[in-house]
Amino acid sequence: MRKDVYERMRYFVLEKIKSNYSAIARQYDVDPRTVKAAYLRAQSDKTAVVRKRRSRRSKLDGYQDIIEDKYAAGCSARSIYDFIVEKGFTGKYTIVKDHCRRFRKAQTKKQRLDLSIQLD
Secondary structure (H helix, E strand, O other): OOHHHHHHHHHHHHOOOOOOHHHHHHHHOOOHHHHHHHHHHHHOOOOOOOOOOOOOOOOOOOOHHHHHHHHHOOOOHHHHHHHHHHOOOOOOHHHHHHHHHHHHHHHHHHHHHHHHHHHO
């Protein structure tokens, strides 16, 4: 449930204004049933239920230090993957590749920043 729609419906309930679900739905670009559900929830004075996301352990958790060290030494993602597979890594290559991509993006940003500082 969108909070902005809920807050608007809560205002209507507090001010005892009868709302036009279709007009409000067009205004907020949502389905009229969403507006009606927000209105009914505001009438019953229930707050929206916020579900917590479950945190999972990554397969890379035990290998992140090794990956950082190897990447800093200039190794490719494929060679890092082959190395940690020998150490007992059970994940796939794409996980390692995506993790290494973060380092490459960080290096690119840093190099651009250093270059812009030198030009000034």
